[in-house]
Amino acid sequence: MADNNQKDPEPKVGVYICHCGGNISDHVDVAKVAQEAEKLTGVSVAHTNMFMCSDPGQELIQKDIKDGKINRVVVASCAPSLHELTFRSAIKRAGMNPYLYDHANIREQDSWVHHGDPATEKAVALVAAAVSKARHLEPLEPIRVDARNHATVIGGGVAGLRAALDLSRRGIQVALVEKSPFLGGRVAHLNRVNPTGEKAADLIRPLAEAVCNDAGIQVYTCSRVVRFEGYVGNFKLGLKRQPPETPEDLAKLEKWAESGKKEGDYLPFAGYYPQKVPNTAEETEISTGAIVFATGFKTYEPRKGEFGFQENPEVIPLPAFIEAVAKEKPKGGTLTLNGRPIRRVAFIHCVGSRQIPGLHEPDDQGNLNEYCSRTCCSATLQAAIEIREAFPETRVLEYYRDIRTYGRGQEDQYERAADHHVLFFRYEPEAPPVVERAAGGTYPLTVTVKDTLTFGETVEAGVDLVVLAVGMEPNPIQDLIEMMKLPVGADRFLQEVHPKLRPVELANTGILLAGTCQAPMDMGEACNAAQAAAVKAATLLSKGYVELDPFVAKVNEEKCTGTGACVSACPVEAITLKEAEHQGKKIQRARVNPALCTGCGICVAECPNNAIDVMGWTLKQYEEMVDAIVAA
Amino acid sequence: MQTHREMNFDALVVGGGIAGLQAALDLADQNFKVAVVEKDASIGGKMIRLSKVFPTLDCASCITTPKMAASAHHENITLFTYCDLKSISRESDTVLAARVVQKPRYVEADKCIGCRQCEYGCPVHVPDPEQGNFSMRKAIYIPFSNAIPQIALMDVENCSLCGKCAKVCPTGAVNYFQQPEELVIRAKTAVLATGFRLTPLDQKPEYGKGKILNVISSLDMERLLAPHGPYQRVLRPSDGKEPDAIAYVQCAGSRDKTLGVSYCSRVCCMYAIKQAMLLSGALPLADITIYYMDIRAFGKGYEQFFQNAKAMGIEFVKAKIAKIEQADNQSVRLRYEDQEGAGAVMEREHDLVVLSLGMVPEWHPEGICPVGCDTDAFIRTPMSRLSPTLTDMEGVFVAGVAAGPKDIVDTIAEAGAAAMEASNYLNKLNKKAAA
Ligand SMILES: Cc1cc2nc3c(=O)[nH]c(=O)nc-3n(C[C@H](O)[C@H](O)[C@H](O)COP(=O)(O)OP(=O)(O)OC[C@H]3O[C@@H](n4cnc5c(N)ncnc54)[C@H](O)[C@@H]3O)c2cc1C
Ligand SMILES: Cc1cc2nc3c(=O)[nH]c(=O)nc-3n(C[C@H](O)[C@H](O)[C@H](O)COP(=O)(O)OP(=O)(O)OC[C@H]3O[C@@H](n4cnc5c(N)ncnc54)[C@H](O)[C@@H]3O)c2cc1C
Numbered sequence A: 001m002a003d004n005n006q007k008d009p010e011p012k013v014g015v016y017i018c019h020c021g022g023n024i025s026d027h028v029d030v031a032k033v034a035q036e037a038e039k040l041t042g043v044s045v046a047h048t049n050m051f052m053c054s055d056p057g058q059e060l061i062q063k064d065i066k067d068g069k070i071n072r073v074v075v076a077s078c079a080p081s082l083h084e085l086t087f088r089s090a091i092k093r094a095g096m097n098p099y100l101y102d103h104a105n106i107r108e109q110d111s112w113v114h115h116g117d118p119a120t121e122k123a124v125a126l127v128a129a130a131v132s133k134a135r136h137l138e139p140l141e142p143i144r145v146d147a148r149n150h151a152t153v154i155g156g157g158v159a160g161l162r163a164a165l166d167l168s169r170r171g172i173q174v175a176l177v178e179k180s181p182f183l184g185g186r187v188a189h190l191n192r193v194n195p196t197g198e199k200a201a202d203l204i205r206p207l208a209e210a211v212c213n214d215a216g217i218q219v220y221t222c223s224r225v226v227r228f229e230g231y232v233g234n235f236k237l238g239l240k241r242q243p244p245e246t247p248e249d250l251a252k253l254e255k256w257a258e259s260g261k262k263e264g265d266y267l268p269f270a271g272y273y274p275q276k277v278p279n280t281a282e283e284t285e286i287s288t289g290a291i292v293f294a295t296g297f298k299t300y301e302p303r304k305g306e307f308g309f310q311e312n313p314e315v316i317p318l319p320a321f322i323e324a325v326a327k328e329k330p331k332g333g334t335l336t337l338n339g340r341p342i343r344r345v346a347f348i349h350c351v352g353s354r355q356i357p358g359l360h361e362p363d364d365q366g367n368l369n370e371y372c373s374r375t376c377c378s379a380t381l382q383a384a385i386e387i388r389e390a391f392p393e394t395r396v397l398e399y400y401r402d403i404r405t406y407g408r409g410q411e412d413q414y415e416r417a418a419d420h421h422v423l424f425f426r427y428e429p430e431a432p433p434v435v436e437r438a439a440g441g442t443y444p445l446t447v448t449v450k451d452t453l454t455f456g457e458t459v460e461a462g463v464d465l466v467v468l469a470v471g472m473e474p475n476p477i478q479d480l481i482e483m484m485k486l487p488v489g490a491d492r493f494l495q496e497v498h499p500k501l502r503p504v505e506l507a508n509t510g511i512l513l514a515g516t517c518q519a520p521m522d523m524g525e526a527c528n529a530a531q532a533a534a535v536k537a538a539t540l541l542s543k544g545y546v547e548l549d550p551f552v553a554k555v556n557e558e559k560c561t562g563t564g565a566c567v568s569a570c571p572v573e574a575i576t577l578k579e580a581e582h583q584g585k586k587i588q589r590a591r592v593n594p595a596l597c598t599g600c601g602i603c604v605a606e607c608p609n610n611a612i613d614v615m616g617w618t619l620k621q622y623e624e625m626v627d628a629i630v631a632a
Numbered sequence B: 001m002q003t004h005r006e007m008n009f010d011a012l013v014v015g016g017g018i019a020g021l022q023a024a025l026d027l028a029d030q031n032f033k034v035a036v037v038e039k040d041a042s043i044g045g046k047m048i049r050l051s052k053v054f055p056t057l058d059c060a061s062c063i064t065t066p067k068m069a070a071s072a073h074h075e076n077i078t079l080f081t082y083c084d085l086k087s088i089s090r091e092s093d094t095v096l097a098a099r100v101v102q103k104p105r106y107v108e109a110d111k112c113i114g115c116r117q118c119e120y121g122c123p124v125h126v127p128d129p130e131q132g133n134f135s136m137r138k139a140i141y142i143p144f145s146n147a148i149p150q151i152a153l154m155d156v157e158n159c160s161l162c163g164k165c166a167k168v169c170p171t172g173a174v175n176y177f178q179q180p181e182e183l184v185i186r187a188k189t190a191v192l193a194t195g196f197r198l199t200p201l202d203q204k205p206e207y208g209k210g211k212i213l214n215v216i217s218s219l220d221m222e223r224l225l226a227p228h229g230p231y232q233r234v235l236r237p238s239d240g241k242e243p244d245a246i247a248y249v250q251c252a253g254s255r256d257k258t259l260g261v262s263y264c265s266r267v268c269c270m271y272a273i274k275q276a277m278l279l280s281g282a283l284p285l286a287d288i289t290i291y292y293m294d295i296r297a298f299g300k301g302y303e304q305f306f307q308n309a310k311a312m313g314i315e316f317v318k319a320k321i322a323k324i325e326q327a328d329n330q331s332v333r334l335r336y337e338d339q340e341g342a343g344a345v346m347e348r349e350h351d352l353v354v355l356s357l358g359m360v361p362e363w364h365p366e367g368i369c370p371v372g373c374d375t376d377a378f379i380r381t382p383m384s385r386l387s388p389t390l391t392d393m394e395g396v397f398v399a400g401v402a403a404g405p406k407d408i409v410d411t412i413a414e415a416g417a418a419a420m421e422a423s424n425y426l427n428k429l430n431k432k433a434a435a
């Protein structure tokens, strides 16, 4: 970077204070903050602006840099997570080192929680601290690490298949790791998909075929990731491929054997079977540049007794119903399942979803699924319509809280269901429908509900079958979450950095999110997420290298005596002791791998000699900040 | 036309809303050259005009401006704002050509420095549509404070030709004789991200055809709630009174065949809940009621958002509003059948009523671009389950509300998906060319 300012011995700090359109200035007297800032040692200019992040705001900074008025920048605005990057790149474009910048958060940490004079006083103190730190900043350069042109997708459902195919088409080598012997995930367990009415088989088979025939994709079924190390661009994963053992996998393999199909074929309600299952366990290692999570969901398992589940054989979850009906030939008349005519079927919505603390019972681990599972309303309507069309004598009753047919084409389905005389009852979460064994009579079960559509009337209906529209829960991937230290939300799904700014990225650089491991989604939404994750991975890997922020630990070799305290303290094993020669003697010195270091600073606290510091956040800088706050 | 320019890019993005910008960034970051064509004088779409956004309640400006600035400063992105798209057609197997007219701003873009001297000098005041027409702007103006680009434009309909702006402009940028310019933009692939507009306020006779005082649209309410809004606080427009009772009428333009909008607009439940929450912050004593058919809080964290709103005391009434009428003191009377009570016909008055209007496409391709639309008038996506951004025109992809209503989170994911499809399409063409 051609730049004279940096070597300027005298720090000249520019302070820029944002109104945030009122978010800050309604509570903080920004003019006063600017006035106070101007009095601070080293401050050359202090400006305010309605939106510092807007173009005019950024230009204010750039002009002062170009005019030689400043060589350090402090912006006082929202949380740095929102705009630190925005301002760094503005500074860089003006020809200054982007790390000669500090950020004071006077919104989240001030105007949103304090009001009046205390808010202004706190802003003054935060700005003073940032200025003191800025005066002691030194220019830094980003860390550049080589990136392998290879990505690993974990999970072979529709999202994983989609991501793998797109990555490979973009010229990136792909490993697709699926724990079961089959590809296709939950979609392979559907018959027709809403709202298009296409056969799941007609969608999954060609997609899986395209993946398996793609020379750039290595598919590993029956495999799990058992080891993880490295960093973005250079991850190392240990894969374990082993004979299937879960009852679900074994049952599907049995079905497969009965079907007489060969590898490279698809069986409804099992999936696409790309390769033989292994007879013995084997381990391999892959080196990869980025990881895409596509581990999907499992359906909620109702508790015993929940809507009569497991107490009555006539109460089944929706996926089991879909599979059972798919086997029946549409022949008009009444649906029969296992030889039993189903004259009336009741669907109960929101089972295991939209749970309310105090009303619903948490599971064994104390979890409540407070979220909506998004897909069950339309999946239920899809099933209802299919039955009414194929078996017109079978009546369908739906018990719901809100009908959430939000997606394109879904509202039409809701109407179609009504046109097909599906009967709707609406219940409040406080008074859910009650499923009981009928005491004699024509139907084995009765469903009783306080129906708000008929102004709170209690309606009792006899039915042959109750189907529970079970919600989604994240697949159990605790092993991976712990191994890779992944963030999860209160809903137990993987948690993105920010739903709008970085919706498919995890805080772990180089690890991306695709599909229902992040939240409930339908197929289209899962594919959108998968492609969005793929494009991020492609961007990350396409240059052949990755640039990381230089906020990492650095050893002062003069002071280091090789105690190794930092080595054992580092939680990510980023520090090693290396041999060196000093005045003819062999000595040991700490050495940091900057690509692994997360800049957490634990080593700084552990070192008995103050020989290690985090760049951009040095002890000296902290001391200056504390002094400034005390003085303010 | 005065001039004619021709330019080549890898990708053309139509629409500079959040969908278009995200798609452009995802393409440009992979080193593809991108042209963004936007009809308005600023990029940013609807999102930059919102107050705060669900589910995180971040201020909309704070999330949109970084993406706007990043696009504007990206070395691989060229912005064409204030442009009329005349046609997009296929010129050859590998080339799409867009004919675009750069409308005259009557201010020369390369001279304007955005200092606003013309705006300050202009003596003409006209209602500002950017502020729901609640406050005034000048006849020469910068669209809004965080607009990109910061170039003034003249509203010739209202200009009195007094010449003051030309006199005060320090760079001599005002040009009363500026002519439209014709551009031909060639690209190998295109992403359509033309977004939506609200269903009209005056559409429904039962809802007073837009004639009732203090019945406003949801986008108007976004402006009233925005920190840099027209009044800097929430006042009802007819008399400047601080409203004590505010009501939301859900599905006011959606799920209604009589309006030709039989679909669900997908965001109105959530934006009404969001606005209700923001209102209870701005007017802690006000009663807020949401009249609804189904609450569709389906996204990540949305149901919890809805439950929080209930816990905050926002009243949710299950009812389809049958009629809206003017009541005394400029209040608004709502008539509905009470579903939770005995089913009687109820009447209630509110100081201010917000119609949660639905979404219809902003752009209709007929006669401009041979891409197909569905019965809902949004662009058709024939492979919605596996490749949701594919259209029926090869090499042309769609993202955001142009492909059906959706919120910002879903729009941004879809924009990434469209960029993935477009880059793989470019890859395929480039490979063919190399072979
Ligand atoms: C009853 C029901 C009906 C539905 N109907 C429709 C419909 O009609 N239309 C529609 O669009 N959507 C429908 N959906 C939603 C649809 O099923 C999902 O959108 C889709 O399955 C999401 O795909 P995914 O790849 O994210 O997850 P999944 O399909 O769950 O795939 C995840 C894959 O990852 C694998 N995996 C998990 N953990 C690991 C691990 N540790 N290592 C390796 N592999 C792992 C799993 O074995 C699985 O193959 C329905 C859902 C349900 C429950
Ligand atoms: C009142 C209200 C409140 C909302 N609140 C929220 C919220 O809190 N959170 C949330 O997630 N979502 C919210 N939304 C939804 C959000 O506005 C949309 O999801 C988002 O704006 C969609 O972005 P888009 O880019 O697809 O469309 P738009 O924002 O409509 O952008 C489309 C762009 O294309 C341009 N354009 C159109 N036609 C042409 C053409 N022919 N040539 C050139 N350019 C063209 C337009 O001028 C515009 O700039 C809200 C919506 C409304 C109505």
Ligand code: SF4
Pocket: A349, A350, A351, A353, A354, A371, A372, A373, A374, A375, A376, A377, A378, A401, A402, A403, A404, A469, A471, B298
């Ligand atoms: S999609 Fe429907 S059934 Fe599923 S949780 Fe949401 S509201 Fe309940």
